[in-house]
Amino acid sequence: MENGHAKNRVAVIGSGNWGSVASRLIASNTAKLPSFHDEVRMWVFEEILPTGKKLSESINQANENCKYLPGIKLGANVIADPDLENAVKDANMLVFVTPHQFVEGICKKLVGKLRPGTEAISLIKGMEIAVEKFSEATIGYKKNKEVAAQWAKLFTTPYFLVSVVEDIEGVELCGTLKNVVAIAAGLVDGLDMGNNTKAAIMRIGLREMRAFSKLLSPTVRDNTFFESCGVADLITTCLGGRNRRVAEAFARNGGKRSFDELEAEMLHGQKLQGVSTAKEVYEVLTYRGWQELFPLLSTVHEICIGQLPPTSIVEYSEHTPNLSIISGSNAYY
């Protein structure tokens, strides 16, 4: 991160829908903020469009990503670049917005190619940027608050509030675990159990997210769950996300059609994170002997694999967990 009068330079790694939205938002800020170079390099995973034109060229000619964000100008200071090394060589702030399975490969290619002191941020989990609608996000950081403040500056707009918390693990875990709770919420929707029940499930889900995160990583802070990455993203995901939607369909079919089948049919190639996350969480719970402590997280997985019926999502009375040890609350059930 630059100090004094040297200016920060930003490169965005990724140019899908979110990558394009992020580049546009960032470019509108770098054009205004004196501590940033105007130009934002956006690395494009090159594709040949049906017209025969290259995606990167098309973006630079039209100042628009006609494939992933059609109809919206990115800003003249966004430059699409299909050459990863070239895209990052002058940058000292990298923004990752690729599908998560590509991150490792990209990072390996970047080894030795970056300027010293370069900082990176991941928008991969949990970040949803609504176009010109009031929204918010949380940035997790480690130790250096100055750096975090620069990142916050880069993303903040009048309609997009950004806050920072010194808790990278907490922010990441919120982004991952919320998808498991969204499956629970979707099951409740599919069972037509109403808002009281759904709210109760979301609340219990938030509590288990918090307790699980703190057991897994003792530096995780309670406060992170009050930030937008916690309660707000959980609400958004449980109201409208795709995990919720497919889980609703799963419950309406009485669990007779598998998540894989419904995913293929409903999401047209997009992937459901909640089901695989529930499986990973379940493995941790089983391995560490914590299953009893997390009835909601466990039950979601057992429902996903057909071991329990969808209705089990509201049948915790048998489980009698006692999370008070972890969360400080006193539950009588």
Next chain:
Amino acid sequence: MENGHAKNRVAVIGSGNWGSVASRLIASNTAKLPSFHDEVRMWVFEEILPTGKKLSESINQANENCKYLPGIKLGANVIADPDLENAVKDANMLVFVTPHQFVEGICKKLVGKLRPGTEAISLIKGMEIAVEKFSEATIGYKKNKEVAAQWAKLFTTPYFLVSVVEDIEGVELCGTLKNVVAIAAGLVDGLDMGNNTKAAIMRIGLREMRAFSKLLSPTVRDNTFFESCGVADLITTCLGGRNRRVAEAFARNGGKRSFDELEAEMLHGQKLQGVSTAKEVYEVLTYRGWQELFPLLSTVHEICIGQLPPTSIVEYSEHTPNLSIISGSNAYY
């Protein structure tokens, strides 16, 4: 509260819809729990039904409140009693489920009529008991955890989880303030701004609820806002409650029809708590000079009285509050 082998006796003060639901739930537990007398006395504010029969007699004959909870048996151990003094004279646990404006008058009548050591609980704010659907609630208590545990026992069922927190003020303030946030959520709905925006507003609302409660009453605990009275009730109210519904209509009408007018038209005599609470909160904020710290709570009131347009609910960029002092988060806006 009884110790040793003496059994607790419960009287429910109120027999409207919620009073009847609560009596039914409590009676199903007292019939099973050895530490309680089976009988639950339900005080009925006497009415003469169109048939000419007294409401209390009708309840006792049919074991059903044909006016406020028709079609549902209350349980043979619920006894309706129109005589307040008689209804409470043997009880040592009183459950208040009347409209809040009647509480003071009732309490005055009870002075000197109660057994020593009698405990009371209020279900007036924030408690919503869904019939046979999975739901939950929080009980706030002061000091005596044994008493709190008895109350939790009395209400808990397999589909109704009850937790207790040593924070009466926090639980009460959650129950009151959530209605103000629900108005903000309803405005967002009426402006068709989508789930991201709504979730952000709910999250900011929860943060202001917490910060306001802690400033007002320093004993209030953060954890209370993770309980069902906090985040879960907030979600329920912001998804389905009447404050939300009327505020949505208010925004759809561009603020041109007043809350009073819409309330009269839409709620058929039921009252909107959010508008009057927003006014009371605003008075406190103004008096103590805290207005700048609570842009959401302030803005709701200013929109309600027509001083700001409904769209102001998402225009905080000018306000730049810094709640980090109170909540420990770092907000860059």
